[in-house]
Each structure stands twice: as C-alpha cells, then as structure tokens.
Amino acid sequence: MANTGNKAVALAPEIAVSRWFNTKEPLTLSGLRGRPVLLHAFQMLCPGCVAHGTPQTQRAFDLFKHSDLQVIGLHTVFEHHAAMTPVSLEAFIHEYRLTFPIGVDEAAEGTPLPVTMGRYGMQGTPTSILIGRNGRIVHHGFGQQGDMALGAIIAAELAAVFDAPPQV
Numbered sequence: 788m789a790n791t792g793n794k795a796v797a798l799a800p801e802i803a804v805s806r807w808f809n810t811k812e813p814l815t816l817s818g819l820r821g822r823p824v825l826l827h828a829f830q831m832l833c834p835g836c837v838a839h840g841t842p843q844t845q846r847a848f849d850l851f852k853h854s855d856l857q858v859i860g861l862h863t864v865f866e867h868h869a870a871m872t873p874v875s876l877e878a879f880i881h882e883y884r885l886t887f888p889i890g891v892d893e894a895a896e897g898t899p900l901p902v903t904m905g906r907y908g909m910q911g912t913p914t915s916i917l918i919g920r921n922g923r924i925v926h927h928g929f930g931q932q933g934d935m936a937l938g939a940i941i942a943a944e945l946a947a948v949f950d951a952p953p954q955v
Contacts, residue, residue, distance in 0.1 A: 910929045
C-alpha cells in the first residue's frame with residue numbers, strides 16, 4: 788500500500804513477464820514509478836486486438852513518445868497456447884510494425900490464465916490499463932475504447948502532479 792495524503796491506496800500489481808521484445812532492458816512498474824504507464828493486454832489471435840487495440844496502442848506510443856508516458860504491450864495468452872508462441876509473436880510484431888516494448892505474460896501453474904492477467908482481474912483482451920505516476924490504477928478498460936477517450940485519460944494523467952491527494 789502507498790500512502791497518498793491521509794488515504795492509503797493499493798499500488799497496481801507488478802507485471803510478470805517471461806520474455807521481452809522491443810526493449811533492451813526488462814521493465815517493471817516499480818522501476819517506472821513516477822511515470823504514467825499504459826499497459827495494453829492483447830493476444831495476436833484476438834480480432835479486436837488486431838483490428839483496434841494494438842493499432843491504437845501503437846498510435847498512443849507514437850503520439851506520446853516525447854512525454855514521459857511508458858507504453859507496454861502485454862501478450863497475455865489464455866487460449867490457443869500452442870499457436871501463440873514467442874516465435875509467432877516475434878513475426879506478428881514484425882508484420883504489424885509494432886515498436887513499443889512488448890512482454891509475454893508469464894504462464895501460471897494449474898490455470899490457463901497467465902500471471903499478470905490474474906493479478907489484474909482482466910476479463911479478456913484487449914484490455915487497456917493506465918497506471919498513474921503514483922503507481923495506482925487510473926483506468927481499467929476492457930474491449931474497444933475510443934481513441935479520443937483513451938487519449939484524454941492519458942493526457943489528464945500526464946498533466947497530473949505526482950502523488951497528489953485524491954479528490955474527495
């Protein structure tokens with residue numbers, strides 16, 4: 788728990804990644820504290836991810852690349868495990884020209900749901916989660932979201948003061 792003003796708020800759970808693409812160093816939420824983080828959970832065989840979510844995330848990455856927003860893709864496989872291997876994902880990243888960092892959500896034992904997906908209680912893909920500068924979840928959206936709506940949420944967080952007390 789983090790103390791924000793006189794109210795305690797839960798920090799976003801750490802991501803669990805087994806492999807990274809498009810980054811030289813592994814990324815952690817604790818290492819990114821102080822920066823807003825857009826976490827985009829997707830599957831390469833998810834039609835909504837391919838048609839909308841992942842292109843939207845690439846647009847957000849391109850639009851906000853001169854800000855301190857950190858965009859992270861999370862390939863979170865909960866079905867068709869045999870088809871969605873890291874080799875297949877690497878080809879997908881190349882074909883769709885994705886340039887933001889992408890991690891493979893760590894497989895969990897005894898369940899088809901990967902670790903980070905479970906930690907965040909994700910309903911499926913695509914899922915967009917915005918984590919604020921203070922490490923708390925600002926937005927948790929499942930399914931298709933409008934570019935302007937997501938952009939407005941990101942812009943508001945970019946303008947926010949770090950560790951500001953919550954409004955009552």
